[in-house]
Each structure stands twice: as C-alpha cells, then as structure tokens.
Amino acid sequence: MHTAIIGTEELMGGMPVALGDEDSHHMRSVLRVSEGEPVRLVDGRGNMRAAVAVSISKGGVVCEFRGGVETLPRPRPRITLFQCVAKPVRMDWLVEKAQELGVERIVPVVSERVVARMRRGEKQDRWGRIVASALRQCGGAWLTDVDPVENWAGAIEEMRCFPGPVLIGALSDVARPIGEVLESIGVSGRGESIGWLIGPEGDFAPGELREALALQNAVAVSLGGNVLRVETAAIFAIAGTLAYMG
Amino acid sequence: MHTAIIGTEELMGGMPVALGDEDSHHMRSVLRVSEGEPVRLVDGRGNMRAAVAVSISKGGVVCEFRGGVETLPRPRPRITLFQCVAKPVRMDWLVEKAQELGVERIVPVVSERVVARMRRGEKQDRWGRIVASALRQCGGAWLTDVDPVENWAGAIEEMRCFPGPVLIGALSDVARPIGEVLESIGVSGRGESIGWLIGPEGDFAPGELREALALQNAVAVSLGGNVLRVETAAIFAIAGTLAYMG
Numbered sequence: 001m002h003t004a005i006i007g008t009e010e011l012m013g014g015m016p017v018a019l020g021d022e023d024s025h026h027m028r029s030v031l032r033v034s035e036g037e038p039v040r041l042v043d044g045r046g047n048m049r050a051a052v053a054v055s056i057s058k059g060g061v062v063c064e065f066r067g068g069v070e071t072l073p074r075p076r077p078r079i080t081l082f083q084c085v086a087k088p089v090r091m092d093w094l095v096e097k098a099q100e101l102g103v104e105r106i107v108p109v110v111s112e113r114v115v116a117r118m119r120r121g122e123k124q125d126r127w128g129r130i131v132a133s134a135l136r137q138c139g140g141a142w143l144t145d146v147d148p149v150e151n152w153a154g155a156i157e158e159m160r161c162f163p164g165p166v167l168i169g170a171l172s173d174v175a176r177p178i179g180e181v182l183e184s185i186g187v188s189g190r191g192e193s194i195g196w197l198i199g200p201e202g203d204f205a206p207g208e209l210r211e212a213l214a215l216q217n218a219v220a221v222s223l224g225g226n227v228l229r230v231e232t233a234a235i236f237a238i239a240g241t242l243a244y245m246g
Numbered sequence: 247m248h249t250a251i252i253g254t255e256e257l258m259g260g261m262p263v264a265l266g267d268e269d270s271h272h273m274r275s276v277l278r279v280s281e282g283e284p285v286r287l288v289d290g291r292g293n294m295r296a297a298v299a300v301s302i303s304k305g306g307v308v309c310e311f312r313g314g315v316e317t318l319p320r321p322r323p324r325i326t327l328f329q330c331v332a333k334p335v336r337m338d339w340l341v342e343k344a345q346e347l348g349v350e351r352i353v354p355v356v357s358e359r360v361v362a363r364m365r366r367g368e369k370q371d372r373w374g375r376i377v378a379s380a381l382r383q384c385g386g387a388w389l390t391d392v393d394p395v396e397n398w399a400g401a402i403e404e405m406r407c408f409p410g411p412v413l414i415g416a417l418s419d420v421a422r423p424i425g426e427v428l429e430s431i432g433v434s435g436r437g438e439s440i441g442w443l444i445g446p447e448g449d450f451a452p453g454e455l456r457e458a459l460a461l462q463n464a465v466a467v468s469l470g471g472n473v474l475r476v477e478t479a480a481i482f483a484i485a486g487t488l489a490y491m492g
Contacts, residue, residue, distance in 0.1 A: 075471070093339070100478045102470070138473045178489050224348070224492050225321070227384045232346045232481075239482040240489030243424050246470050 001040045002031050003136050004063070005143070008043040016054065016064045017041065022129070024060040026136055027053060039063055044135065044143030046072050072141040075102030077245045078193045079238060080162065082155055084111045084200035085118065086230040094231040095127045098144050099134035101238050102246075105145040109155040113202035118149050152208060155197075160215055164193030167221045167241075168212055169233050171203065175222035178237070182244040194241055198234045247286045248277050249382050250309070251389070254289040262300065262310045263287065268375070270306040272382055273299060285309055290381065290389030292318050318387040321348030323491045324439045325484060326408065328401055330357045330446035331364065332476040340477040341373045344390050345380035347484050348492075351391040355401040359448035364395050398454060401443075406461055410439030413467045413487075414458055415479050417449065421468035424483070428490040440487055444480045 004023040011017075019027065027033045033053050041063060042048045048070045055062040081098055085091055085108050098106055106127070110118060127146040135143055150158060159166045165185055167178075185194070197212060204212070213220055223233050250269040257263075265273065273279045279299050287309060288294045294316045301308040327344055331337055331354050344352055352373070356364060373392040381389055396404060405412045411431055413424075431440070443458060450458070459466055469479055 097478055097481075100472060100474055101482065102472055138475065140472055177492075179492070182489065224488055226346055226348055226386055228346055229384065232343055235343075235478075235481055236347065236485040236488070239485035242470055242482070243428065243486030243489055246423075246425070 001038070001139070002027060002033055003040045003042060003139055005044055005132055005135060006041050008045055008047060011041060011043045011047050011049055012069060014065065016062050017051070019061045019063065021060070022132065023136070027061045028056055033061070038066070040139075041065075042135070042141040044132070044141070046074060046141050048072060048141045075104065075142060076192070077241060078104045079241060080105045080107065080193070080195045081234060081238065082107045082109055082159060082166070082195060082197040083234055084109045084198060084230070085114045085116050085149065086200060087115060090229065090231040092126070092130055094234050095130045095144075095146065096134045097235050098238065099131040100138050101235070101242060102140065102142070103144050103238060105147065107147045107155060107158055108149045109152065110149055111152050111200055111208055112205040114200045122149065124148055156211060156215070159195060159197065159212065159218070162193065162195045162217060164195060165217050165219055166195035166197055166215060167219050167237065168197045168209075169199065169223050169237055170209060170213070170220040172209060172213070172220050174213070175220040178221050178223055178240050181219055181221050182241060186245055194245070196234070196237045196241070198230065198237060201230055247284070247385070248273060248279055249286045249288060249385055251290055251378055251381060252287050254291055254293060257287060257289045257293050257295055258315060260311065262308050263297070265307045265309065267306070268378065269382070273307045274302055279307070284312070286385075287311075288381070288387040290378070290387070292320060292387050294318060294387045321350065321388060322438070323487065324350045325487060326351040326353065326439070326441045327480060327484065328353045328355055328405060328412070328441060328443040329480060330355045330444060330476070331360045331362050331395065332446060333361065336475065336477040338372070338376055340480050341376045341390075341392065342380045343481050344484065345377040346384050347481070347488060348386070348388070349390050349484060351393065353393045353401060353404055354395045355398065356395055357398050357446055357454055358451040360446045368395065370394055402457060402461070405441060405443065405458065405464070408439065408441045408463060410441060411463050411465055412441035412443055412461060413465050413483065414443045414455075415445065415469050415483055416455060416459070416466040418455060418459070418466050420459070421466040424467050424469055424486050427465055427467050428487060432491055440491070442480070442483045442487070444476065444483060447476055
C-alpha cells in the first residue's frame with residue numbers, strides 16, 4: 001500500500017489533506033498513483049489512517065480519509081543507536097537501514113576520530129529526509145528519530161542516562177560475544193530499551209573506549225572475528241538484537 | 247595490516263611475488279605503502295603469509311616472504327546465500343557485506359521477478375572484484391565464492407543438494423520467527439552449513455515459493471514485521487545467523 005507522511009494534527013482531523021512536496025512527488029511521479037486510488041497516511045508516531053487520493057496535479061496531491069485512526073505499537077525492542085558519524089555514503093545508507101529495521105532513535109556522535117567535522121544540527125535534515133523516504137518505501141508507521149549531532153561528552157551523558165544497557169561494539173579484550181550478551185539481556189528481562197554504541201572508521205580513541213566502558217550500563221560486545229566496516233558493524237548489531245529479541 | 251591477494255601456488259613458494267594490477271594499485275596509491283613495509287599476503291582460501299614490500303613502482307609492487315604459511319580456519323557457520331539478483335547498486339553492496347561477514351558462497355539466482363535479465367557468467371567478474379576489494383579492506387584470509395548466475399530450476403537443484411537447512415526469507419503464513427528457527431537449528435547441531443534463500447525486489451512468484459518450500463531441507467522464516475529491502479533482508483538474515491551461531 002502506498003504510504004505518505006503527514007502531521008499528527010492533520011491525521012486526527014476530518015478535512016482533506018494536501019500532501020507536502022516530497023510526498024506529492026513520490027505519489028505522483030514515483031508510484032504513479034491515480035485519482036481514486038487508496039493510500040495510507042501515517043504521522044511517523046504510530047498513527048495510521050486509510051485514505052484516497054482525490055486530486056493529483058503538478059500542484060500536489062490531495063487525499064481524503066476513508067476510516068478512523070489506527071495506532072500501531074512502537075517496534076520492540078526499543079533500539080537507540082549511538083553512532084559515531086561515518087563517511088557520508090555509508091552513514092546515509094546506515095540511516096536508511098536503521099529505519100527499515102525499526103530503530104527508534106539515532107544519536108549521531110562526533111568522536112575524536114570522526115573524519116567529518118560538523119556543526120550541531122548539520123546533516124540532521126538530510127538524515128531526516130532519508131528516514132522519511134525509507135518509511136514511504138517500506139511502510140510502517142514509526143519514523144526513526146534522528147537527534148542533532150552530539151559531541152563525545154554529550155554522548156557519554158546521553159548513554160549514562162539511557163534507561164537500559166548500552167552495548168558497545170568493541171575490539172577490546174573484555175568484549176563478550178554478541179550472542180552471549182543478547183541472550184543474557186533477553187533472559188534478565190531488561191530487553192525493553194537497548195542502546196548500541198558503534199565507533200567511527202578509525203575506531204574509538206583508547207581514552208574514549210575506557211570512558212564509555214566505565215559507564216555502569218555499558219557492556220563491551222565483540223561483533224565476531226572479522227573487521228567490519230562501520231555501517232556493517234551497526235547493521236550487524238541491530239539485526240542480531242532483533243533476531244534475539246524482536 | 248595491509249592485505250594483498252595472490253595465488254595459492256605463489257603463496258606456497260619461496261620466490262619474490264609481483265602483485266597483480268589491482269593489488270599493486272591498492273598498496274601503492276590507496277594505502278601508500280613504502281618499500282620495506284610489512285604486508286600480509288593471502289590466497290583467499292585460508293592461507294596467509296607475512297611479507298615485506300621490497301619494490302614499489304609504477305610497474306607494480308613486489309613482495310618477499312618473511313615467514314611460513316599460516317592457515318586460518320574457514321569461518322563458521324558455513325553460510326551459503328542463494329540470492330535472487332537485486333538492482334545493481336544494492337546487489338553490489340550486498341556482495342561486499344557478505345564478504346565482510348564471512349559468507350562462504352553466494353549463488354546469484356535469476357527468478358521470475360528479477361528485473362535484470364542476465365546471461366550465465368555475466369556480472370560474476372564484477373562481484374568477484376567486489377569481494378576481493380572487501381577482503382583487502384577488512385582482512386581475513388577467505389574469499390566469498392561467487393557462483394555463476396543460476397536460473398530458478400538450477401537454484402532449486404542446488405538447494406535440494408545443499409548439505410544443511412535452507413532458510414527462506416518469506417512473507418508466508420507458515421514462516422516462523424528467525425530467532426526461533428536459528429535456536430532450533432543451533433540446538434539440533436545441524437548448524438554447520440546454513441543456506442539462506444532471499445527473494446528479489448518483487449518477491450518470489452507464488453509458484454516459486456511453493457516449489458522452494460516443498461524442498462525437504464527448506465524452512466520458511468519470517469524476518470520480522472517490517473517490509474525490508476532485498477539487501478537489508480539478506481544482511482539481516484546473515485547477521486542473525488552469525489549472532490546465534492558465530
């Protein structure tokens with residue numbers, strides 16, 4: 001079913017809705033939706049409503065609702081990815097996959113060895129467009145939240161306050177195999193909120209890794225014998241978590 | 247450590263080795279290796295040997311061995327990915343990730359709804375270069391084998407003869423959750439060779455799915471509630487398998 005994203009207030013209302021530019025373009029030029037075709041409107045916060053495209057023109061697409069609001073549960077487990085910013089193509093790809101796999105939130109982190117030097121807020125729009133596009137393509141009703149870029153100190157604070165374990169993809173000697181860690185978390189029932197911290201292309205600086213591992217909720221996790229590229233490590237971590245707990 | 251790929255016979259010999267064009271280029275222009283620097287030569291079949299770059303020029307890079315041959319065990323579990331050919335960028339990416347994650351073999355399959363119509367053998371060189379490049383980047387000593395493209399009938403025969411379960415990423419009603427399936431395979435000890443069959447962008451044709459599921463070693467597996475892109479489904483399947491059994 002063709003999906004478009006609108007605001008929560010609009011979704012809750014009864015009036016015809018004019019889709020935004022990106023959704024109009026997607027419906028009209030990519031999906032080639034015809035007037036009268038059913039579509040699915042979501043707000044990215046779990047709410048969804050059946051509708052019909054009643055007017056399609058260069059000016060945009062207008063939809064009318066054809067039913068009530070249905071609310072889908074938030075994807076479980078609730079995964080937050082603390083991701084040191086990777087090179088652009090790889091980071092974009094990773095953000096897309098995170099949305100497809102139902103990650104709740106991405107916190108982009110600029111650690112010491114991140115190549116890109118970004119201002120807070122930069123790139124956030126771009127990543128936001130990528131998650132929206134992935135939601136349109138793959139359905140679902142929840143958008144992955146992309147936080148503004150955090151510096152290392154800010155990320156440490158976010159992780160300290162995180163309401164669940166933060167698993168750290170680490171090449172450290174103390175790292176335990178991912179399967180063992182996920183099984184023990186699953187068993188202890190803390191599996192509701194899971195954080196993952198994944199390093200950048202050049203890995204964490206030694207001091208950073210020590211600081212992260214010193215957090216009370218941190219667990220060093222080995223992602224296996226191969227050296228993985230950043231985006232592979234992140235998807236491996238998320239997919240493993242879902243396979244165990246999803 | 248900088249890695250280059252050479253033939254098994256050369257690796258077993260005692261003479262200085264002239265690297266091929268792609269490895270020479272990678273050592274010289276990408277890694278900027280200097281004369282006298284240690285490098286790691288592998289044959290992609292598990293054998294590895296320490297060496298030193300003794301001559302670096304536009305004509306190529308020559309290495310001399312500095313130790314004996316070490317043989318690394320094959321990655322476990324032994325995963326074969328029967329992958330219906332995805333659109334080029336996504337297929338390329340998927341092949342790269344399969345190498346990084348230690349997949350043993352990829353069998354590219356042209357099923358009914360594969361968009362690309364390819365001749366047998368086409369693309370194999372390209373995918374071979376991608377796995378070699380991923381091995382150079384990420385280390386390891388085993389190259390993922392990329393088979394020639396199979397048609398559907400050929401793929402069914404390959405799966406029928408496969409020495410282990412073939413898990414089929416399916417949206418079918420009979421599909422069991424990936425975690426449950428992997429746990430039961432792990433327990434029964436059949437986990438040595440695992441096949442995965444992943445459909446193309448437009449999914450399997452209904453008759454194809456019935457035919458595949460009728461194989462005695464086939465198991466229909468649900469990859470979770472989200473609709474995943476082809477390459478995401480494949481990596482999710484592989485990563486889940488590794489998390490459980492790696």
